Amino acid sequence: MYRKYITGFILAGMTLVSSCVCARELKINRIAAKPAFQMEYLSESMTEDKKSFMEMISAVSSGQRVVDYEVLEQTMQYQLSDKDLDALQRIVEAEAGGEDQEGKLLVANVVLNRVNSEKFPDTVFDVVMQREQGVAQFSPTVDGRFQSVHVSEDTKAAVERALYGEDISQGALYFCAREKVDSDRMQWFDRHLTRLFAYGHHEFFQ
Numbered sequence: 001m002y003r004k005y006i007t008g009f010i011l012a013g014m015t016l017v018s019s020c021v022c023a024r025e026l027k028i029n030r031i032a033a034k035p036a037f038q039m040e041y042l043s044e045s046m047t048e049d050k051k052s053f054m055e056m057i058s059a060v061s062s063g064q065r066v067v068d069y070e071v072l073e074q075t076m077q078y079q080l081s082d083k084d085l086d087a088l089q090r091i092v093e094a095e096a097g098g099e100d101q102e103g104k105l106l107v108a109n110v111v112l113n114r115v116n117s118e119k120f121p122d123t124v125f126d127v128v129m130q131r132e133q134g135v136a137q138f139s140p141t142v143d144g145r146f147q148s149v150h151v152s153e154d155t156k157a158a159v160e161r162a163l164y165g166e167d168i169s170q171g172a173l174y175f176c177a178r179e180k181v182d183s184d185r186m187q188w189f190d191r192h193l194t195r196l197f198a199y200g201h202h203e204f205f206q
Contacts, residue, residue: 004064028054028149077165078112084124088112089159091128093149094140094177103200109169110204112162117173135144172204 015135078096081089090109097105114127121127128146130137140146173195178186178200189195 007058029153047138072165076163078163080124080163085159087125087164089151090146090149091138091140092159093155094145095138095152095154096200097149097152098203099200101158101161103202105161106169106172106202106204107167107175108159108162109167110172110175112167113169113171113173116147119173119184169204170206172196172206174204174205176205177201178203 016064018118088108092107092110096107099107111124111127115122115124123129129141136142138146140149141187174189176186176189189203189205196204196206198204
């Protein structure tokens with residue numbers, strides 16, 4: 001008998017709680033339906049959106065963003081005279097005219113690496129024309145190719161990339177086309193230098 005009354009009280013309590021929840025939900029829905037509430041909610045949403053937008057503008061115009069832009073902005077790393085620029089373009093064309101732009105870039109890198117090295121002359125023209133014990137460092141300067149080449153736009157673009165500081169040479173100071181170098185000269189490369197990598201028809205050394 002008591003169990004019957006207890007069960008009844010529980011069911012009544014659950015019914016009361018359910019009624020309260022439904023009434024609260026109905027009240028909330030009625031409030032949300034009022035124009036004043038909708039306008040207040042819309043105003044708050046717009047305020048949050050405005051705040052987010054201003055934070056985004058602040059981030060874009062921050063000092064860090066300006067620094068990043070300056071880092072990304074390209075600047076010329078080498079200022080060459082007309083004589084040196086002509087020599088660089090001609091030797092790249094003569095040595096790598098049949099290579100793709102990266103192959104040409106590598107030759108330009110080697111020449112500029114030599115300019116930056118204490119072991120070689122200080123200007124591009126002098127590096128290109130250098131002779132060691134009567135032997136030319138770049139064979140096109142003695143077989144006529146250096147003087148006769150027509151510098152292509154692709155070669156000019158490769159040289160420009162090098163002048164802007166793009167260097168994919170891993171510090172190479174020498175290169176050669178193994179199939180075109182006599183065996184004695186090639187043995188000197190293999191014995192005295194460190195081979196870095198091969199690209200196209202050339203092998204690069206340090």
